[in-house]
Amino acid sequence: MRRLLNTLYVTTQGAYLRKESETVVVEVEKEIRLRLPLLNLGGIICFGNVLCSPFLLGACAEAGIGVSFLTEFGRHLADVVGAPSGSVLLRRTQYRRADDPAGSAALARAFVAGKIANARHVLRRAAREKATNAMEVEAAADALGHRLRALPAATTLDVIRGIEGEAAAQYFSVLPHLITVQREAFAFGDRNRRPPLDPVNALLSYLYTLLRFDAAGALATHGLDPAVGFLHRDRPGRASLALDLMEEFRAPFADRLALTMINRQQVQPHHFRTTETGAVLLTEDGRKEVLTAWQKRKQEEVEHPFLGEKLPIGLLLHAQALLLARHLRGDLDAYPPFEWR
The missing domain is CATH 3.100.10.20 (CRISPR-associated endonuclease Cas1, N-terminal domain)
Known part of the structure; x- marks a missing residue:
């Protein structure tokens, strides 16, 4: 490893x-x-x-x-970046799978299943601990469970993306209940970006940028092309496979870190500024706070449910990239998404 x-x-x-x-x-x-x-x-x-x-x-x-x-x-x-690493045969297999609707749908289902399962876990944990409206949060977690059970019957990318979109809307609708401190300063209505319009969205967008970089690096290290995805389709300048891989990690690591930093007052209103266009952005001091917390978070260890061993969070993306490469080579019958427990 x-x-x-x-x-x-x-x-x-x-x-x-x-x-x-x-x-x-x-x-x-x-x-x-x-x-x-x-x-x-x-x-x-x-x-x-x-x-x-x-x-x-x-x-x-x-x-x-x-x-x-x-x-x-x-x-x-x-x-x-340097020359691609790994076998050209692996990348050719990746490209052929991306061009196959059924093969793309199978992998897209796995990425979305991991995303929804981990989002549900975040909500259930919050409902047990200190969410401000535990019953509503628990109901949203139950709704995500219904979306998760609908996934196996989804055979096309459009249907899979529809389930993912509904699950994301349900998840973000109760995210404000997970903010228990500085609630007025960190009011959250919905997920918005390009540009983010409030401090919570600014913080999430920044963390997702860091997560995307780590995902792209993990994929390239294991011989995969970060630009050719399955759930996210090809677009010039976009690391589509990195976006696929990071779906499993948004809620348990990026979102939870954002909530932790808000609730522990590691980030405060003065760490953000509003531009003339209405965009809300982190200040330089705010970015430094986030980067420090992000690096510390990557050092923490969790048990990987499929591999059965403890790994630093910073290596989980590498573990998943390796499992994806093994699946594409035919060593694994299916790609096992990371599910936080």
């Missing part, structure tokens, strides 16, 4: 990254702020006005370290 490596998040505007021997050096106004061995890095994410030397980009590509460039507030711009 792959080692849990660090991701370097660079948010300081005007930072310059360069290679020095076998290390990456971060400079701000010609002052060295950080020096890290390339050997310990799994990826680099640059937010906003951050520059990288060509020598560093080349070294990262050769070492399999993905470098992503985002806007200051988290919108994805571009990735720099």
